Amino acid sequence: MSYTIEGNTGTWEIVVGLEVHAQVISKSKLFSGASTLFGGEPNSHVSLIDAGFPGMLPVINQACVEQAVRTGLGLKARINLESRFDRKNYFYADLPTGYQISQFEHPIIGTGVVQIELSDGSTRDIGITRLHLEQDAGKLMHDQDPKRSFVDLNRAGVALMEIVSEPDIRSPEEAGAYVRKLRQILRYLGTCDGNMEEGSMRADVNVSVRKSASEPFRTRCEIKNVNSIRFVMQAIEIEAARQIEIWESGGEVDQETRLFDPHKGETRSLRSKEDAHDYRYFPDPDLLPLVIEQSWVDQIKQTLPELPDEKRARFQQDYGITAYDAGVLVAEQATADFYESVAKGRDGKSAAAWVTGDFFAALNRTGKSIEESPVSAANLGAMLDLIADGTINGKIAKEVLEDMFETGEAPLAIVDRKGLRQVTDTGAIEATADEIISKNGDKVEQYKGGKDKLFGFFVGQVMKATGGKANPAIVNDILRKKLDG
């Protein structure tokens, strides 16, 4: 889907690359045994190593390395059997040692690819340049005291994966789809919870613009630490407009780091290239090169779950559902699992319709996640079985589902308790039909006079009189005979 911006001097294209920082799910930090739990009292999860005490040395946490490898495999990326940790030196109060341990020249994961789906149903491949491991810094709190700032080192040393994309992204929509897809993959892999509100995923967005696809890249600006998908998309749009205005007025875009202010709807300069940090990278002399075995990588590969792309394809194939429905169902692993237990051995299309329709609507209405759903997959499946064997009809099923949401009961129990079994007794239905026909002589005249649409009125009346329990097919048959015959 091409996205362009019409300027005064012509059509512009945007060029975007993203650096996503994803917090690794691990019990302890990248180089220390301190806990990574979110939300502890300030400085309650800090070891002497994280706090940079004299003589303290980092020791790499194998579990974090495994998570990086898992992620690399999930991104269909090259796994580097030998990588290295470098020090990135800069002074800031949230960085206890005065340097961050990161991977600069030799990252653990090389090039890979992420396929994104767009709203028009098309897909695109976004290249991954690299993924490297690094430690997070601490957090500064500026609003606790009028004169001082406080430092919370709970996050200091937590493992982050920095996932760098190629400058392949060409629209805000693609950027959104990319972050969403990345988050989906990481969640499937169990390597990052993707919780942007808690800061476990955040993005640095590199934006530039150019006149045509054949023109080389122009100067880019980096927008730091954007913490929601919506803001990523907004920031790109706003930054691109700003750059186009500069170019078109004959100016020059400065390479700089900027900040996105969603309240004011603008990006602001954070620091320019002139006072940019000179990070002074060099190999960390406290750590040996990180060497891993191919056999270990193969072992990890064995434990990978089915990833969203494969799952979606399989759902379409196995359950005969549309690409769109499959996409919706695999968005979250829990949803996919739920759907699959509902659909297994049943009509996949009808299962998809119920899950994405009434079931999702009820979850939304009650503000519950799928994990908290009072209706189990087994019960929803049982309800589909009741429809299939004619115990209830679709309309009654909606009522049953609502009851299931309230009580968590099995559908058959609800049907029996409320006497909702479908009426298939033709005698009873005929009697009701006769009654309706005799009560509505005028409508019968009109119908016979050619007003075909009134047939629906009779069906509705019969259904209403039977409390919705009549089998709609039998009602149809009987009414046709009586009215047309």
Added chain:
Amino acid sequence: MLTDLTIAQAAEGLRKKEFSAVELTKAHTDAVDALNGRVNAYITVTSDKALAAAKKADSTLSAGEAPALTGIPLGIKDLFCTNGVRTTAASKIIGNFVPPYESTVTAKLLENGAIFLGKTNLDEFAMGSGNLTSAFGSVENPWHRKDDASVLVPGGSSGGSAAAVAAHMAMGATGTDTGGSIRQPAAYCGIVGLKPTYGRCSRWGTIAFASSLDQAGPMTRTVEDAAIMLTAMAGHDPKDSTCADVAVPDYRAACGRSLKGLRVGIPAEYRAPGMSEEILAVWQKGIDMLREAGCEIVDVSLPHTKYGLATYYIIAPAECSSNLARYDGVRFGERAEGATSLDDLYEKTRHNGFGEEVRRRILMGTYVLSAGYYDAYYLKAQKVRTLIQRDFTQAFQKVDVLLTPTAPTAAFARDEKPEDPVQMYLNDIFTVPASMAGQPAMSVPVALDDKGLPLGLQLIGKHFDEETIIAVGSALEKAAGFTARPDLRAGVSA
């Protein structure tokens, strides 16, 4: 006198109940009391703790099966973090730091029953070759020239440890060696100083100077004592990723081992122009002694030696500029008053907290790592370092150990301190290459020069082959019969 004993002799005496650990320790705390005011070997003296520990040592000894160092009083370089005892790195910036943890090396010594007399003086953050940069004042070398009252430097950076051992203010001491900081002061003070293979002793809990070079080692009055101490200090530590998982032999067993057929390499490049005749003569004497002991003398070449010092003074400052960044006034040390911004706070605190030499090296290191200069300096130095390492690997295909002088001169006087810092760096010219390559190396006192000052010879071994240098060192020691002692020492003068 109890302070005249070696560690080996004292350990035997304690077991034979000839004296108690309390008596032995008391003799040393008295020596510290008497001499430290002048020698300034200790920054922090912990006599009360030492005597309390000595009491416990006596009960361990009477129970039998006491570990090797039980009751042996040692000095600890003030770069090793000691639980509950102030650890300063001889710097104002952490002058009041009391670590809540014990370095691995000192913890091992304590497990082995050693008693700590206190924290010994050093060049600030181990940066210096004369113990002239300590924020707690200089150390006086216990040796003096004949008929000359000039105060001599003890060498650096482990000058406090060397002086304490030489003056019998400790039976042994820990040192750390980054480019020669154990060996050069050992030579200047007439004692034995052993820098083990990089990775032999854990660096955990030792305040870092240059992480890829720093290594802890023993400083003692005999080779045998060094072997005893090293056995206790060495070993794998999972808390230090660079600490090797290699079994620790009983190094003492290597003392007195026959040298028959051992090949000793004499590197041509260590015959530096302008070297004193006396040093050359002592070197020749060492060669003769080893030939006498049955060694084969082999000429070898270490062609990249001449780049050793230059590359060292790129890599070590680069690492120190990074390692010392944590002392920023936010968590340690005295925070500068009146700072108007975060950057201002860093600048003021670090300017006030660090001495001139440390600031110089931080600036050098920051420069060589900075964008645009990294390739020209740091990367180039790393490449040369690889060549220096290759030199040693190739030499050790032909020989078992190398013999060289330890330092180009004997100890110099405080007021002879060169104005030019680069001149000062030349003190480490013979010790730096082995550090760059991570080889184990030891300085053994062999003779006195014509002014009566000790001169040392250096033995450089293969990786993790401390045993050979101990074997050769003990033979050299025996042949040289070096028994001279400084005029300033326990029981003699103060």
